[in-house]
Each structure stands twice: as structure tokens, then as C-alpha cells.
Amino acid sequence: MTQNLPWLFLVLPLVAASVDWLVLARKPRVAAGVSIVSALVTLGLCIAYMGGLQTGAPSSYVWFPVQGFDLSLGLLMDDLSMKMMLVVTGIGTLVHIFSLGYMKGDSSNHSRYFAGLSIFMFSMSCIVLANSLILTFIGWEMVGFSSYLLIGHWYHKDSAADAAKKAFITNRVGDFGFLIGILLTLGLFGTLYYADMAGHMKVAAGSPVLTVAVLCLFCGAVGKSAQFPLHVWLPDAMEGPTPVSALIHAATMVAAGVYMLVRLQVSMGLDAFTDTACCVIASVGAITALLSALMATQQDDIKRVLAYSTLSQLGYMIMAVGLLAGEAAMFHLYTHAWFKALLFLAAGAIIVCCHHEQDIWKMGGLRKKMPITTLCFLAGTCALIAVPGFSGFFSKERILEAALERSVPLFVLGVIVAALTTFYMVRLCLVAFCGDTRTHEAEQAHEASPTMLVPLLILAMLAIISGCGFLADRLVPYAEFHTLGVEWGATFFAGLGALIVGGGLAWLLYGKTETLAGKADPLGANFVSRALRHRLYIDAFYDHVLVGGIQRWFACLISCLDDGIIRRLIGEGLASLTAWVGRLLGRIQGGSLRGYTVLASLGVLVLMLILILLF
């Protein structure tokens, strides 16, 4: 019985979500309580397992037997999954608690919101603990669904409804590739269980299809982890409530792509990732990191800056996966989860306290109004821009080292992205926190409530210390992970240089008192900045060419088929033909006795003629 305890990770949030949705729709406070308790219990369970609780392998459930291949759903409990669960449930719990404070003044249905959070926890646990690609895929689709629900939480706003739709559809594109990848893997390896893949590697190795299979699986990661060219949904997903952005669109769900790739690397072995596949994966990661860091430098919405920064950091992780440095990717995933959740939650606190003002140029001077939040945000910023000693520093160092070892161009790109990261984060902090308050909303800002501050403080602490050797060795989701000491080598100085250059540039451009007194970006007018503000016109390209061009053209074609052939020809055509024949035949049944006689005589004549002609 006890060996099935891990199933609680899935069952509890699912039960919480169902109860919230079906029973407690009118009792938001109880619903929130149920969700928080479920998150707390899973976190406790997770800590217990980390602390050495042994319950044996959980039994798996045969879903349906296929000839020669039983499809069963089971849980895989190893270092990678359990430590990842700690990140998921840890941040999940803090976000649940933070949500209490964040959603207080909101008039939407809180039961629906907490049900969404719980169903997300269920689906994410599904991905993390899955023992086969099938269960991963189920969780994969479920997180997409819960993300849709939560982005569209304020569905009465058109922008939120559109963003939810965009996220879901963009993810579908990636998921389609993922599904093909899963089928190719089944064909190549003959198994979908992670535990059996290594044993079947010999059969699959050397096949050119292997590269295709890995790249198709990577497609799934491109969608879910919002890599170029499917990155467009993530910035729009910021339409959802900020705690959701912290949990789903920064810390956990978007990292699922990285987690899945590392899980594959661990179970298939590094040989499965051929040179071509690695090259593609690393390049996509690097391109995403660079483009989104560039776009982040000219965003005015505090959440959008963070969203682009998330994209850029995910690009780093994917690049590390492509460089076959899974441990560096997971290390960065782990530190990034804490400090990006912190940044988002702090941004959420700022947004609530500024009466839902998100434009940084309408804030200013917040350091005096909300000092604790400011300090937390700064801690997150320091971790993100890799100030030596903060958690992000160690993990970014690790990725840059891996890049330097295998590909110098990627290393240079990584350093440039690091400089850009520093630039946009320093810009954000200067504009939002320094100078004087610029608007009435910022004037009225006040420190956040304790339910928001406590999670912030916990996360701030983790953002600072989670990278240090003692914690990282135990908590980074990777088997046999060991931090390396800081070496005073090229990587360290390149990182430091990037920090100084980026920070200095931002200080020069935005540090001036008269700039901080203005209400718009002084660089906003030139064409580079305009292009960056318009997201390098990628979204516009999709809107006009894919949606407006190809899709509309295709829709026209389908509509012609539907209207012309199905409706006119088959539907109405067949009906009118039947009616016409009916009218024609009806005429000879008109009740005219003489007509009948004529026809009968003619019939006899014809019969006689046939008889005479034939015999």
C-alpha cells in the first residue's frame, strides 16, 4: 500500500481541482484552502522523499494492452524527477499562498482560479514523474490546457482570451512534432519507457531516423519552452494573473521542455543526440536567447520585460542541452525557477500596489513606497544578471563553460546575451524604483500584504543561496550533480565583463535624473528601438502571412469546398433532384383513368414488340 504513496502527487491536486470546480464554485475561500492544502501536502511528501523516505517502486497501471506492447502508466522516482518535483511543488505552494493576497481585490471567480492552479499542479507532476513518453505527453497536453485556462482567467478581456487562444494554438504546432517524435521513438526503440531506452539504444544507434526522432521530440520543447520560432505565445501569456505567470510561464511549465530533453538525454544516452540534432538544438536556443534579450531591452511593460527575459534564459538552457551539458541546463533551470518566480511575484506585488499599472514609465520611486518588495526584486535581479555570489551566477557560469568547451561562437553569443540581460534588468530597476514617482498610481503605492511578502522573502532567500555548493549539490534535479568551484578563468571574466558593460551602459543611458523624470523611453524614437518594440515584426509576420495570408486563403478554399460541393451540390442538389424526379413521377399518377389506359396499352405494345423482335 505504502509503495503507492507517490501517486498522491497526482491524485491530490486532481481531487482538489475537481472539488474546487464542481463543489466549491460558490465558496472561493474554502476552494483556495483546499488547493493550498493539496499543494502543501505534496510539498511535504516531496521533502519526505528527499529526506530519505523509501516506499519502494510504485505500481503501474496497465491502461490498455496492445499486441506485444502493454501501455501502462507508471511513475519514475529518481533523482531527476524527485528534485524537479521539489522545485515544482515548492514554487507551486508559494504561488498558491501569494495568490491569496494577489487575488484579494479581484472580482473574478476565485474557485475557478484555484482549480486551474491545482489542475496545473496535477499535469506538471504528470510530466515530471512520468515513466514513459506517453504519460509525459498526457501531462504535456494537460499543462497546455491548464495554461489556457489560467491565461484566459479574465476571459471577459479580449486580449486575455486572444492570448489564451494564441498560447494553445502555438503549442499545438509543437505538440504535433512531439507526437510524431514519440511515434518515431516507438518505431526505433520499440519502447516508450524511459527505463528501457538505454537497453534498446544499440538497435537505434546509427539510424538516420534517430536524428529526425530527436528533432521531432525537440519540436515539443520548442512549443512548450517557447523557443524561436514558436516563442510568440509567451509574452502574450502575460495577460494572465501574475502569480500564474510566475508559476507556469516562468518557473515550471516552460521549463518542461528542457526537463523532457534532459530526461531523454539521461535515458537514451548522449549518443542519441547526434551532431546534427545537437547543432540544431543549440542554435535554436542561442537564437532565442539573443533575439528575446534584444526585444526585452525596449519593453515598457514590467511583465513583458520579465517574459522576454524568461525566453532568453530558456534559450540558455536549451543551448546547454544542445551542448550536451544536461547538468548545466538543469542547474540553470533550478536557479532560474527560484529567482524568476521571485521576480514575477515581486512584479505582481508592485502591480497590485500600483492599482494594476504595468508600465514602468508610470511607476518610479517605488523604493521608498515599498522597500521590502524592492529589495526582493533586486535580489532576483542580481541572481538573473549573474552577480557573483548569487545563484544565477553559478548556473550561468556552468552554461558558459560548457559553451566555451564545445563551441566558441556560442560562448560569445552567450556573453553578449548576458550583457543584454544586465542592460535590460538595470534599466527596469532604474526606471521603476529610482527617481521620483511619476503618476498618481505610483504615488499611492504601499507595501504589499503579508501573504504576498512571506513567499517573496522565502524566494529571495532561495534566489541568493540556492546556487551555493551545499544546497545545489543536494537540490539540483540531476543525478550525481556537483557544483564546481569558481575558477578565475575566461568564463568568469567574460561574465564579469558582460555584467559591467551591460550595467554601465544602462546606467549611462537611463541613470540621468532628467531621463528618470520623463514618462517615456528616451530611446523609443529611433528605428532600431521601434523594431524591437514591435518584437522584430515576427508577430506581425505571423499575423499577416500565416494567419492573414495562408490561413485565410486556406479558409477560403475550405469554405468554397464546403459551400460549393457539400452544401450546394450534395445537400441542396440532391434534395432538388429528388423533388424534381418526384414531381415528374407524380404527374403520371394524376388520377386520369384514360392516361392509365393509354400507358397500359403502350406497355403491352412494347412488350409485344420485344417478344416479336427477340423470338
Added chain:
Amino acid sequence: MTPLSHYLIFSALLFSIGLGGAIMRRNVLVVLMCLELMLTAANVSLVAFSRAQGLEGVPVYDAQVLALFVMAIAAAEVAVGLALIVAMFRARRGVESTSLTSLKD
């Protein structure tokens, strides 16, 4: 002895008159009479064939038996037909065949 063809031509003429009457006349009573005419035409040709096929003045009786059957059936038909016509006259005060279209309307 009158050749077979004379009888047959007479029979065909009689049948044509009957058919023409059945088609052209509107009065159901006359149509019934025309039907009788056609049956009679058939009987004439049957008896003519029976004579023509016979050997040494002995006719083939099969055809004559058939003619008797036709007469019996014609009698039955007239009995039913006349009853129907009477019923029809009672119901609609007329025996015009063109007025029998109430099912269509």
C-alpha cells in the same frame, strides 16, 4: 371456308374499337362496355384459332374452354363493375372518369 385472317382482322378491329372507346370515352359505363368489347374480340380470335388448328373438322377444344372461362370472368366483371358504377353514381351524382381525382388533390 372463311380464311383465318378474316377472323383475325375482324377481331383486331373489334379490339381496337374497344380500346379506343376505353381510352376516349369519359363515361365509365361506356368504358365498361368497351372492355366487354375487347374481351369479345379476344374470344373471337380464340375460337377462330381453335377452328383453324383443328384437324378434319374437329376443333382444338382447349381454346374453346378458354373462351368459356373468359365469358365467365367477363360476367363476374360486369357484376362487380356495374355495382361499383352504381355506388359511384350514388356517391357523386355522375359517372365521369375524369372526376376521379380526389386522392391526388
